[in-house]
Every structure is written in structure tokens, then in C-alpha cells.
Amino acid sequence: MSTSAEPSTSPIGRPLDRVDGRAKVTGAARYAAEVPLPDLTHAVLVGARVACGRITSIDASEAERQTGVLAVLTHENIGKIAGQPPLLPSLAGTVAPGETFFPMQSDQIHYAGQQVALVVAETYEQALHASRLVRVEYAEQPSVTVIDDARDQAYEPEAIFAGFIPGRAQRGDVAQALEQADVTVDNTFSYAANHHNPIEPSAATAWWEGDRLTLHDTTQGVTATQHTVAALLGIPHTRIRVVSHFTGGSFGAKAMIWHHPTLAALAARAVHRPVRLALTREQMFTGCGHREEQEHHLTLGADQRGRLTALRHHKLSLTSPFDHWAEPSLGVVGQMYACPHYEGAYHLIRANTMTPTFMRCPGEATGLFSLETSMDELAERLGLDPVELRLRNFAETDPASGKPWSSNGLEECYRRGAERIGWHRRAEPPARDGDWVIGLGMAASAYPVYGPNNPARARARVYADGTAVVQAAVTDIGTGVLTAMTQVAAEALCLPVERCRFEGGDTDLPHVAATVGSSGAGMVSAAVYAAATELRAQLVARAVADEGSPLHGADPDHVVVRDGRMMRGDAPDTGESYAELLRRNFLPDSEATGSWGPPPHDVPYAALTFGAQFAEVAVDPELGLVRVRRLAGAFAPGRVLNAKTARSQLMGGMIWGLSQALLEATHMEPNTGRWANASLGEYLVPVNADAPEVDVDFVDVEENLVNPLGVKGVGEVGQAGVAAAIANAIHHATGRRIRKMPITIEDLVVAPEA
């Protein structure tokens, strides 16, 4: 078939306003903790105040006596879970518990904040009040909560990520190559723990109708919630429906399925009424994972011309008592440059924290800081321009697999980013502006193109009034995916976007995996496109077969559709609309499904989304102040579905990179093993006044391999490399290399060690 919309009217790529924007800003959009239900009850969690030990007693009697209290659930009365599902990334499309541990099953405490009781009451205030009256006594044991507590206990895991990523990877002989290198750069980096802090705290509303459970959850994947809760409760998938129409930001906090939806379901079963369970901001620090505290040791070897010969990258980080988890910091680092000898290895320490989890730009946000600040140092040592050094090490093919890239665009990204920031202005000594010294820095950026493990599906339906609805169980976590999929549906159906509606966020709809790892737009667009294209073909086929249709007998390959009207390509006056066809045949609608099976794992190409990051910072070296004045990023993410939302995502990622570079740190309280700054007042993220001018540029690349529409995703790559560009700019301004994140005032005020 060659039926397609004319390029000039293509809805894909247009900067369409969000279809749900009005509902969100007017408050009409209902989030998981806003579902109005008769007889709704409210649950509040109680977290452990020690990091390691046993509960010796729980006295809930006073809490239970309070007005309105319906139940106090603890390990003594909540009942046992049916079984612990394995930890799998939610992109796998099946069970995805955040950790292979479920709370309130014994008296054992593994981490501070671990849920030890759940109070259910008629109102939220009653539950909150009673939750403070639950007396829990502990026998405390020594805990490990920071790397310095237990360096000697580090171990090398065989694999991380439930076996998906090997604990060690190598090519060539890195030791020998480093010995023979003309120049080496050898550094250790330390990165603070980070927490996501989406504006909407995690929450679930649960109710049972007989043996059927409905859950409204804050989640990146309704199917992931469905499968995980079903496994934990031991009930069939057919009896759980999970809905998530709106999710107020996630950034990985809701990528895995944490304990609250299951606990809400258990509570609802206990009180025989609907239960709403929302985490407090403080509980968000111990309720949905974090980016773990970590150290990197990275060594580069190069020849005199700056060509990399060796790269060794070791990571040491904290994991939980249950899982071998590390964010995958060694991924892109080993693929970024043509470097024959490479070794990467993860080292873990079991600690009294929950299992760490995905946090925006997982792995690469830290890995690329280590690599790209080291590259800056190498450029300095060799007297090379940092951009030139990177061009000299450009990888024509994937150094890890030897396969060609699906698409690239990196060199053009360097060129465009340099132009946008005015890289030619970078002078020695750096420019001054009063008390401020102006530094320029850059870094390469890249993020993997992940795909799901199982087919993504969608359903498309055109009604007899000529409007269409297209559905897939994708959740919009603020990215604009509902809007972008409306555009994809409109394009494939050849309908104006105003007559298309996209629905997601419900397990009653066709399955897609969780929208994680920048993969949502690529996999969902593939399914939506397939379903809508199939439906269009079905309608055209019906028309040419219908004796009552002006298109009767026409060659379907020569029927074109525009604005929902099918017509002969060679005689546009001959035709009819979808609506006319359906109404004449007394059909209420026409429907088709479509799916996209992801490529096998052994495809003959490698795929990364490439970009380049440039930063202009102002540093007041006396007072230790760093203020980012401009960020310029150029990215080659393949097909862009919506220019506005894609730009917003990239911009958000870039500002997050600034945040990680200069502000974000969760401090561990050394005496208690609790997070010390579990609030938005004390966990610093940028305010508007910190946000610089952000310049986002798209580099076009022809991408035909990763998925049908060539969408590589923009959720994370915006953040990759930004922090390194900022650190490199600080070095340009001050001559100081600060090998940690965040870089704070004291790092610049305290004199460097001799």
C-alpha cells in the first residue's frame, strides 16, 4: 500500500500542545491519590527508625483506640505474601518488584524507613495521628550505610540487573596497553546518593469487588504493577486491573513496582473498603529507591596524538541486603570512543539501604562524568582542544561489538553545539565579569537505545462519526506520550489530530511494557502505527469491495486518504469518508489491532542516541559560587514525534544535569543510618533562578533500524554529559578539577591539596 498523508500535513513532529494540558492545569486530571470513591478510607505508613535489627515489640493499642481507626497492620497480622517475584527491569514487561524483599513479613529490619506498620482510618488526619502512636521497639544491630563503613566487604558480582548485565566486561589487554601508553589519566570520583523527588509522591488507591482488585497506581507501567501485585498476592492477572491515567513525574521513582500498591490492596482487603495510600515526602526517600552512593576509578591511556589506547573503569557502590544492584554506569563509557583495550567492573557492598533503582539517565549520568572529565584532562595534558580530542577518537563502529551504528550524528552534534555556545570564544586566560570568571566546557553525550522484551500492542477504532480512538496501556509520566501518540495515530489514519484520541494507562488496554529507559516513544509509536495502519488498510479494503462505494473496484494501492476521506489517487473527486462507508453499512465502528515485536538481541547493528553538551559557567572563586549561564546541547535522537515535548524533555534533562553537578545529594546520617535531608527544603534541586538559558538543537539522522518510525528517544540523553561539561567549564574558569558530584561551595573555597 502506498496510502499515506502528504508530508506537508504530517502530524508527526509538529509541536502540538499537550492534549491533557488543560486537564492538568485546571485540576480536572485525577491522579492516583485523587480518585473519588464512596466509603474511601485512608492509610498511613510507619517506617522503621533503625537501619538494622529486629522489632522486639509493637504496641498498637493506643493507635487502635483512636477515633476513626479501622486497622493497624503489622508483620503480626497482615498475612504472608504468596511469593516473592524476581527482580526484573520493568522494560521486560512482566513482574518488576523494586527489590526482592517485601516488608512486614517478619521482625527483621534491613533499612531505616522500612515499612513496619500501616494504619487505616476514616480520614487521612486520623490515620496520620494514629500512625504516630504505634510504639515500635527495636533491638538495634550495627549497620552499613555508607561506602566508608565497609570498603573491605566489597565483592564483584557475577552480574547485575537480574543477570542482564555482566559484572565485568573487557576487550583486549588493558593492563598492557596502559603500561605502553604515552599518556595516562588516572582518577577516582565520588558521587553522592540522589533521590528522584517527582512532585507527585507515590500513591495507590485500591478496592476489591469480590475477588476482583482495582488499583489506581502511580507507575511507569500499569502492566508491571499488575503482574507484580498479582504475584505477591497470588491471584490471577485476570482479577487485577491497574489504572494510571496521570502520573505526576517519576524519573525512575515509579519505574519499578515498590510496596505501596500491594500494601494498599492488603489493607483494602483487611478493612473491606477502598483504601488510599500516599507516601509522605519523607517516605519518598525510603519508599521507591534511589541512585546509590558510588565511587568510580577511571584510567585512560593514549598515544601522543591523543588516540585512546586503553580505558579501565571500575565502580564501587552500595547495594541492598537482597539484590546485586548497581546503576549501569559502565555502559556507554565503553562504547563512546574507538579504544581497543577496555575493562569495566562493578564492585558492590551490601548495605542497609533499600535496593537502589533507576534514576533519570541511570548509569550514564555518573559514568559519563567520570569519562568526560577525564577526556578534558587528557586534552589539557596534550594541549589539544577538547572537541578535537573527541573527534580524533570518534568511533566509526561500536567498539564493544564491532557492529555498525544504526545511526550516529555525533560529529555534527559537536559542530552544532560548539557553534551554539560560541566555543571559539574559549580563551586562556578565561574572561572575567566583575567578580565572576567565565568558563566554557563541553562533553560528549550518549544514551543506549533500549527495546522491550516482548511485543508492544495497540488497538485502533474509527467510529461511524469519523472520529478515532487508539489505545495502548502506556502511562504518561509527564513526557507528553499521550500527545505524541495522538499524532502518530492521526498520521497513520490520515485524520486530523483533533478527531483522534489516544487512551492509555489501563491494563484493560493492549499491553506495552513500562515507559522506561527512553524507550516509550519508540515502542509505543511502533504499535500505534501498526494498529492504525492496519485499520486504515481495512477500511480501504472494505470500501473497494463495497458495491455502494464510489471506490468500488479501485486498486487499494492507489487509494489515498486525506482528513479521513478515501479517494482515488488518480481521481481525487472519487471517494468517500470513513464515516460515510461505516454509516452506509450500518457499522458502529471498525477496529484493528497492531503489534510490534522488538528486534532480536543479536541484530547486526549497535544503537546509541548521541549528542554533545556545552556549558558556560560563571565562577566566583573567592566565594565558591558556581552559576551556570548557558547550556547548549545538540542531539541526534532520530525521528522526533513532537518537537515541543521532545525539546522540553531534553531541556529538563539538561537542567537535571546541572542539578546533579551542583546541588543534588542525599546525606546519610552516620549515627542512625537514616537519610538526613529527606525534604524538598533540604534536598536541593534548582529553582527557576538557577535555570540558565538552555539551547536545544536537533541533528537529523536517518534512522531506519531501531523501530518502525526510527525513534531513539529523548528521555535521558539530555542529561548525559551535562554535569561533565559543567565541571570542565569550572576547570576552565578556575584550573580546579573537582572529581565529585555535587560540586559545592566548600570544594572551591577549601584550598586544593598540594
Place this chain on the structure above:
Amino acid sequence: MRPVTYLLADDVEGAVRTVTADPDTHFLAGGTTEVDLLRQNVLTPHRLVDINRLPLTGIEALPDGGVRIGALARMSEVAEDRGVRERFPMISRALELGASAQLRHMASMGGNMMQKVRCGYYRDGESPCNKRLPGSGCAALTGVSRTHAVLGTSEHCIATHPSDVAVPLVALDARIHTRIHTRTGDGERDHAIGDFFLEPGDTPDREHPLAHGELITAIEVPGLPIARRSLYLKVRDRESYEFALVSVAAAVDMVDGVIGDVRLALGGVGTRPWRAIRAEEFLIGAPAIPENFEQAARIELSDARTTAMNAFKPELARRTLVRALETLTRDGSQR
């Protein structure tokens, strides 16, 4: 549930009497501290007396060049008051750099003087804290203490005084007017701001010399020509909505390159808003040169006591103090 009774006061005397009579009754003004801490179970009043209807608003320019600020004037109102801006730029600036726009619209000036410390161990409602629960110890001494005080500390408390605007007020010798009810009747008192903020010493729970129920009615700033040329310099990790790591309120009067008069106070480093008396004494009569600024800063910070996490603060305070003095004297202009 822990019920809280709410009363809306319609006269000052009645409000003061009601609160005085009951240790578990608190005043409620802007509520930006009280309500937060009530929700966190740190403050547990049974009753709140809302004083927002009382006639304690208004900002009045005084004939001596000073200003009288009603206790219920909001931070944002004072910040944008033209008289304050002209006569006391350091006050306007300190207010503008404090909190967030939303908080500044809510928070009252009297409440600002009474705000509680930001120490996480005080605010979590359960860590050892001598300020919240005398005798329970101080978790900050060995805990996360990056933002804690280095001046005026004791072995019982190292919490930093959080106010921005109190720093210039201390530099300017403001006075705090109050209404009090005692057995002998109703009366007014007047506290020098230098005596108003207490160092923790052995009694960190005692933060002010006020009796329970004593109500701030106004803050009076005396006329002080030197303040027309003044600044407030605040150093912090991000540009807004964050307390000071270090701040400096400074005013300088120079004659022929020699410092005639100077007012200096530090925020973010002391257990109270810190008047830099020793630095002032050193500087008066001294040539306005960087060496003298550095020496003055060194003298003022010489008693600083630090933890491992806030060891950078004395150096940062010295540099900020020097920067403030340099900025004020940089163009060599004389008032």
C-alpha cells in the same frame, strides 16, 4: 486526633492574656513556622490564637530617619517599602533574599524574629535535641552539620539562627517592642535586639528573653545615615529558597579613605544573628584597605568552632566579610 482549638483575636490585650494564661497556647501569625512544626509534631499547642486581625501592621517612617515596622507587616511589604529601601537597603535586600515569594507574602516580621532553627535534628521531632527536649543531647554535634553554626555555639547546641532580616537589624541596633501581661497588669516592654537572641549556652531551649505570652508588637530601627549605603550579601548553594551558608550585612562610612563608622553583622554562621563587634572596633579609624578588611575578618572569626562538615565556614565567612567591605568601598566614593 490531637485537637487544636483556634481563636481569632480581636484585641491585643485579650490575645496576650489568653496566651499568657496557658503554656500550651501559641500565637499564630503567618504560620510559616508554627504550622509546619505543628504538623511535624515538634510543637504541640492545644490552642492557637490567630493575631492576624490585630492592628499591628503598617510601616511608619520616623522623624529621626528611622522606621517602625509593625509586627504583622509581611516580609514582602517591608521589602518593597520605599522608605525602607531608601534608608535601609540592607533590610530590603535581606528580605528579598529570604525564603520564597510565597513565604514572604505569608510570613510576618514579628514571626520572623521568633522563627525556629532549621536543624534537622530539632525538626525531626525525635532525635536527641537539647533545644526541643532539654537534657536529651545534641545529635548535630556528630551528625550532618554542614549548615550548622561556628560562632556562639555550646556543647549543647550548634543550631544556626536562620533569619536573614535579623542580621541587618542586629547591625542597626533595632529595638523589639512587646506587649506583656503580668500579675500587676498589662504593660509594654522594649528589648535591644542585641539582647533579644540568646546563645544556647546551657539552656538552648531558651531562645529569647520573652515571657510566655509576651507579644512582639513592632520592630523599631533607629535613624542611621550610614545605613543608606549598605548591603546584604548572601552566599548559598542555589539562587533562591535556601538559607544562608554565610551572609553579611554591612554599612560603611568613609572619610578620606579612612573608615569613620562601620556596621557589620553575620548570618548563617552564628547561633544568633552575629554582630561583628570586634571587626567593627578594629576597622573604625583604620584605612579602608584590603589588608585591614582581612585582618578584621580574621579577628571576628578567631573564636569559630567547627565540625568536620562545616570546617569551611570560617574561611567562607572571612571571604564574604572582605567581599562586602570591598564592594562598599570599591569605588572609593564617600558618602
